[in-house]
Amino acid sequence: METRGLSPERGRLWIIPSSIAHSAMNLPAAPQATGPLVLVVEDEPGIATILSAYLQRDGLRAQQAHDGLEALRLFRQLKPDMVLLDIHLPGMDGLDLLRAIREDGNTPVIMVTALADDVDKLLGLRLGADDYVVKPFSPPEVVARVRAVLRRTQAQPAAPARGTQRIRVGRIEIDQEAHAAFAHGEDGRPVALPLTLTEYRLLACLAAQPRRCFSRSHLIDHCLPESDALDRVIDSHLSKLRRKLQQAGQGDLIETVRGIGYRLWPGDGAPV
Ligand code: CA
Numbered sequence: 001m002e003t004r005g006l007s008p009e010r011g012r013l014w015i016i017p018s019s020i021a022h023s024a025m026n027l028p029a030a031p032q033a034t035g036p037l038v039l040v041v042e043d044e045p046g047i048a049t050i051l052s053a054y055l056q057r058d059g060l061r062a063q064q065a066h067d068g069l070e071a072l073r074l075f076r077q078l079k080p081d082m083v084l085l086d087i088h089l090p091g092m093d094g095l096d097l098l099r100a101i102r103e104d105g106n107t108p109v110i111m112v113t114a115l116a117d118d119v120d121k122l123l124g125l126r127l128g129a130d131d132y133v134v135k136p137f138s139p140p141e142v143v144a145r146v147r148a149v150l151r152r153t154q155a156q157p158a159a160p161a162r163g164t165q166r167i168r169v170g171r172i173e174i175d176q177e178a179h180a181a182f183a184h185g186e187d188g189r190p191v192a193l194p195l196t197l198t199e200y201r202l203l204a205c206l207a208a209q210p211r212r213c214f215s216r217s218h219l220i221d222h223c224l225p226e227s228d229a230l231d232r233v234i235d236s237h238l239s240k241l242r243r244k245l246q247q248a249g250q251g252d253l254i255e256t257v258r259g260i261g262y263r264l265w266p267g268d269g270a271p272v
Contacts, residue, residue: 034061035058035059035060035061036060036061036080036081036082036150036154037060037061037062037063037078037080037081037082038055038060038061038062038063038080038081038082038083038084038146039062039063039065039071039074039075039078039080039082039083039084040052040055040062040063040064040065040084041064041065041068041071041083041084041085041086041089041094041097042064042065042066042084042086042112043066043067043086043088043089043090044086045066047135048064048066049064050139051084051139051142052064054139054140054142054143055143055146058143058147060143060146063078063080067089067090067091067092068089068090068091068092068093068094068096068097069091069092070091071083071085071089071092071097072092072097072100075097075100075101075104075107076104079107080107081107081108081150081153082107082108082109082110082146082149082150082153083101083107083108083109083110084109084110084112084142084146085097085098085101085109085110085111085112085129086111086112086113087111087112087113087115087118087122088113088114088115094111094112094113095121095122095127098111098127098128098129099127102127102128102194102196106179106195106196106197106200108130108149108150108152108153108197109128109129109130110129110130110131110132110133110142110145110146110149111129111131111132111133112132112133112134112135112137112142113132113133113134113135114134114135115134116134119132119134128196128199128240130149130152130153130196130197130198131145131148131149133145148225151225152197152198152201152223152224152225153197165177167204167207167208169207169210169264169266170250170253170266171183171184171185171250172184172203172207172245172250172253172266173190174203174204174207176204179197179200180192180193180200181193181195181200181203181204183245183248183249183250185249186249191248193244193245193248194244195241195244196237196240198223198224198237199237199240199241199244201222201223201224202219202223202234202237202238202241203241203264205219205222205223206254206262206263206264207264210263210264210265210266211263211264211265211266212263213257213260213261213262213263214261214262214263215260215261216231216234216235216261216262217231218261219234219238219261219262220233220234223237238254238262241254242254253265253266
């Protein structure tokens with residue numbers, strides 16, 4: 001026996017092997033209701049149920065939403081610790097929902113898609129998803145990705161200056177306690193930078209040791225641990241971070257050091 005679903009997008013059929021579906025259905029209910037809450041946004045009930053069961057077996061709490069509007073309502077109401085977000089949804093698609101979630105803050109989001117093409121689109125749009133998985137997937141792999149992203153989001157920022165809660169480099173200020181970064185304008189007024197968690201971590205890592213050159217592999221180890229991220233993933237996050245710093249009037253603070261990696265260079269004479 002297999003659990004099947006017909007995706008509305010391009011009529012694609014996905015199949016979860018009976019061994020996985022069967023074991024998921026027989027999983028015990030969540031033993032504790034205190035783990036991080038994952039909002040599972042998935043319009044195919046079979047997939048939503050299986051994912052929720054696997055998440056719960058791993059000690060996480062799961063709440064299902066079956067269309068985009070219900071998902072947005074539950075996101076705002078429940079303030080989940082993470083969102084597992086199918087791209088193709090009725091009501092409001094996953095990309096619009098991701099935009100709405102990003103307007104609200106940096107809640108980690110793993111995108112789920114049946115189409116490999118969507119991954120390029122996602123990377124191209126630079127909407128700030130923390131990771132993505134492509135169907136057909138194995139539920140244990142999805143749980144491992146969820147755990148990895150949660151570890152990143154719940155860990156301390158990389159290489160903070162010892163004993164300090166705030167780092168100030170030039171006109172950038174990082175509040176490590178609040179996991180927030182600010183840009184001070186010409187008038188000295190701080191404006192919060194709308195960074196994803198990964199972008200925040202990269203900025204905190206670079207700013208902890210200004211003018212030091214960090215290799216891509218160092219940045220992956222410290223800002224995307226437990227990830228098998230490739231160099232181009234770091235490049236993509238840094239390019240988004242750069243753009244946000246520029247949009248905040250901070251110019252080209254992050255330098256690419258050819259053949260080595262990146263560094264934060266606040267400019268000669270700037271306070272460090
Ligand atoms: Ca779907």
